[in-house]
Amino acid sequence: MIDRRGFLFSTAxxxxxGADVARKAKRVIYLxxxxxxxxxxxxxxxxxxxxxxxxxxxxxxxxGQRLTGMTAYQANFPTAPTIFKFAxxxxxxxxxxxxxxxxxxIADELCIIKSLHTEAINxxxxxTFFQTGFQLAGRPSIGSWLAYGLGSENKDLxxxxxxxxxxxxxxxxxxxxxxxxxxxxxxxxxxxxxxGRDPVLYLSNPDGYDATxxxxxxxxxxxxNQIKLEESQDPEIATRIxxxxxxxxxxxxxxxxxxxxxxxESTFEMYGADARRPGSYAANCLxxxxxxxxxxxxxxxxxxxxxxxxxxxxxxxxxxxxxDQPTAALIRDLKQRGMLDDTLVIWGGEFGRTVYxxxxxxxxxYGRDHHPRCFTMFAAGxxxxxxxxxxxxxxxxxxxxxxxxDVHDLHATMLHLLGVDHTKxxxxxxGRHYRLTDVHGKVVQPLVS
Numbered sequence: 182m183i184d185r186r187g188f189l190f191s192t193a194x195x196x197x198x199g200a201d202v203a204r205k206a207k208r209v210i211y212l213x214x215x216x217x218x219x220x221x222x223x224x225x226x227x228x229x230x231x232x233x234x235x236x237x238x239x240x241x242x243x244x245g246q247r248l249t250g251m252t253a254y255q256a257n258f259p260t261a262p263t264i265f266k267f268a269x270x271x272x273x274x275x276x277x278x279x280x281x282x283x284x285x286x287i288a289d290e291l292c293i294i295k296s297l298h299t300e301a302i303n304x305x306x307x308x309t310f311f312q313t314g315f316q317l318a319g320r321p322s323i324g325s326w327l328a329y330g331l332g333s334e335n336k337d338l339x340x341x342x343x344x345x346x347x348x349x350x351x352x353x354x355x356x357x358x359x360x361x362x363x364x365x366x367x368x369x370x371x372x373x374x375x376x377g378r379d380p381v382l383y384l385s386n387p388d389g390y391d392a393t394x395x396x397x398x399x400x401x402x403x404x405x406n407q408i409k410l411e412e413s414q415d416p417e418i419a420t421r422i423x424x425x426x427x428x429x430x431x432x433x434x435x436x437x438x439x440x441x442x443x444x445x446e447s448t449f450e451m452y453g454a455d456a457r458r459p460g461s462y463a464a465n466c467l468x469x470x471x472x473x474x475x476x477x478x479x480x481x482x483x484x485x486x487x488x489x490x491x492x493x494x495x496x497x498x499x500x501x502x503x504x505d506q507p508t509a510a511l512i513r514d515l516k517q518r519g520m521l522d523d524t525l526v527i528w529g530g531e532f533g534r535t536v537y538x539x540x541x542x543x544x545x546x547y548g549r550d551h552h553p554r555c556f557t558m559f560a561a562g563x564x565x566x567x568x569x570x571x572x573x574x575x576x577x578x579x580x581x582x583x584x585x586x587d588v589h590d591l592h593a594t595m596l597h598l599l600g601v602d603h604t605k606x607x608x609x610x611x612g613r614h615y616r617l618t619d620v621h622g623k624v625v626q627p628l629v630s
Contacts (some may be wrong), residue, residue: 203600204598204599204600205522205523205563205564205598205599205600205630206523206524206525206562206563206564206598206599206600207334207478207523207524207599208473208476208477208478208479208480208523208524208525209324209327209478209479209480209524209525209526209527209563209595209599210469210473210480210482210511210524210525210526210527211323211324211479211480211481211482211526211527212466212482212484212508212511212526212527212528212529213308213311213481213482213483213484213529213530214484214487214504214528214529214530215304215308215352215353215355215483215484215485215486215487215530215531216304216350216351216352216353216485216486216487216488216489216530216531217304217307217487217488217530217531217532217533217534217551217552217556218487218500218529218530218533218534218556218557219263219489219493219497219533219534219549220295220533220534220555220556220557220574220578221262221263221533221534221536221549221578222263222265222278222280222493222497222534223277223278223280223281223501223557224276224277224278224293224295224557224559225276225295225555225557225574225578226263226267226276226278227262227263227536227576227577227578228267229576230260230261230262230263230536230576230577231262233260234260234261234262234542235259235260235542236259236260237257237258237259237260238258238259238260238536238537238577238579242575242577242579242580243258243579244580246554247302248302248550249302249303249550249551251490251539251550251551252535252537252539252550255539255540258535258537258538259537259538259542260536260537260538260577261536261537261538261542261547261549263278264494264545265278265279265280266278266279267279268285270285270286270288271285271288271289271568272289272568273288273289273291273567273568273569273570275288275289275291275293275568275570278501280497280498280501280505281501281505282505283505283506283508283509283510284505284508284509286509287509287512287513287561288568289567289568290512290516290521290561290562290567290568291559291560291561291567291568291569292559292560292561292565292566292567292569292571292628293557293558293559293569293570293571294557294558294559294560294570294571294572294586294591294628295555295557295570295571295572295573295574296555296571296572296573296574296581296583296584296585296586297529297555297556297557297558297572297586297587297588297591298553298554298555298556298581298585298586298587299311299531299532299553299556299587299588300316300553300587300588301316301531301532301553302532302551302553303551304353304354304488304531304551305353305354305356307531307532307551307553308355308359308531309358309359310531310588311531311588312359312360313363313617314588314589314592314616314617314618314619315619318356318358319358319363319364320363320364320615321361321362321363321364321365321369321608321617322359322360322361322362322363322370322371323479323592323595323617324340324341324343324360324371324478324479324481325341325360325361325362325363325365325369325370325371326365326369326606326617327340327341327478327479327599328340328341328368328369328478328479329362329365329366329369329608330601330606331478331599331601332478333476333477333478334476334477334478335434335475335476335477337434337475338434338435338438338472338475338476338477339371339372339477340369340477340478340479341360341369341370341371341372341477341478341479341481342371342372342373342374342472342477342479342480342481343360343371343372343373343374343481343482343483344373344374344465344468344469344480344481344482344483345373345465345482345483345484345485346460346461346462346464346465346482346483346484346485347460347484347485347486348462348484348485348486348487348499348500348503348504349486349496349499349500349503350485350486350487350488350489350496350497350499350500351486351488351489351490351496352485352486352488353485353488355483355485357373359483360373360481364608364610364611364615365608366416366417366420367417367420368420371479371481374439374468375460376459376460376461376464380435380438380439381435392432406418406421434475438468438471438472438475439468441456441457441464441467444467448467448514451510451513451514452466452467452506452507452510452511452514453506453507453510455503455507456507461503462482462484462503462504462507463503463506463507463510465482465484466482466507466508466510466511467507467510467511469482469511470511470514470515470518470520473515473520473524474518474520484503484504486500486503487500487530489534489548489549490539490540490548490549490550491539491540491546491548492546492548493546493547493548493549494545494546494547495546508528511526512526512561512562515562516562520562521561521562521563522562522563522564523562523563524562524563525560525562525563525564525565525595525598525599526560526561526562526563527558527559527560527595528558528559528560528561529556529557529558529559530556530558532551532552532553532556533551533552533553533554533555533556533557533578534549534550534551534552534556535549535550535551535552535579536549536552536577536578536579537549537550552579554579554580554581555574555578555579555580555581558591560628563598563599564598564629564630565598565628565629565630566627566628566629566630567630569627569628571584571586571625571627571628572584572585572586584627586625587621587622589618589619589621589622589623590622590623590624590625591625592617592618592622593618593622593623593624593625594624594625594628594629596617596618597624597629598629603616603617603618603622603624604616604618604622
């Protein structure tokens with residue numbers, strides 16, 4: 182009898198997932214920039230803003246759109262052009278900020294999307310929306326959906342791994358439910374890797390307790406759990422058995438994965454010196470490549486510190502200094518190893534930043550509030566179109582004027598590149614068939630190579 186995963190990619194499954202869906206990517210590395218990077222200071226250059234610096238944002242642009250409680254009290258909304266220089270890079274002529282010199286060198290590998298928009302204006306619902314397709318908590322995360330639908334290529338590692346790093350800017354809370362499995366079986370939830378001696382909690386044996394003793398213990402525990410499973414038919418007991426076995430196998434696979442001592446010096450030159458520091462964004466990017474090599478399906482990096490409500494000219498360069506080189510290095514590393522074609526890399530946050538300054542605008546300082554109406558993300562590899570910029574915003578980077586794209590469209594396009602019809606990968610819960618894109622989403626064909 183064929184199992185669910187085998188069925189998913191069998192000939193019989195073609196009608197389920199759509200026979201016209203050609204699988205280009207095998208795995209995803211999602212570099213989530215938590216806090217909302219400023220598209221105006223990094224990607225969406227608006228030279229005309231220099232002429233209206235300090236002037237109140239026209240009502241014809243703002244159109245009474247929703248504001249956060251942090252700027253709704255302001256009597257004026259002074260236009261704040263970026264202080265950073267922009268230039269065009271690569272044969273594609275992509276516009277990038279001076280804050281991203283390493284990313285600029287791989288401009289022709291990037292698919293830059295300038296017309297993303299979202300429904301949420303505050304961090305928690307906005308991050309929840311990106312991770313689950315819903316603003317309310319409780320739904321499966323995108324990594325869990327892919328673990329459920331596609332499984333893992335390595336029986337000794339989870340299908341879905343999460344790593345978190347802390348930047349040098351303002352940070353918001355990040356709940357474990359962002360990589361939770363929601364109503365899917367818990368075996369599909371993300372496994373959080375930590376810095377330090379034990380990347381996964383409770384993975385090491387206690388002192389005086391060896392692998393042979395642990396194997397005997399798990400065999401006895403598994404037998405008891407099997408009896409209970411046959412009595413109750415509770416699928417969570419089956420999950421518990423499988424997770425105990427996974428943990429045992431990870432005792433051997435994770436230490437080897439986390440051991441960077443065999444990486445050549447050229448690797449650390451490429452990713453930067455910070456890659457030697459466990460828990461840094463650079464180290465996590467390097468571990469993401471190693472996880473991808475070992476067949477992990479969905480690798481999610483959360484990097485915090487992009488919430489620049491004030492002192493942006495001082496804080497944003499530091500944040501880019503931590504992330505620019507490792508991000509570019511990861512993409513270059515995957516390419517030189519022949520893995521970029523089937524690895525989908527996504528970079529971006531939960532929303533963008535406002536063109537007007539939050540609080541006082543001075544000659545050397547400004548801040549930006551949350552802006553869900555338009556923002557920029559980029560993708561590389563996995564079938565995304567290279568050297569392409571999608572969408573346009575108005576002269577204030579406040580509204581989208583061409584090719585709008587929402588979160589559900591991004592999810593639908595990602596699934597399409599992974600060979601999945603987003604309308605047909607569903608799970609029945611409380612009498613309804615749910616999916617990552619709910620009842621929305623379309624594949625954005627111009628993004629597909």
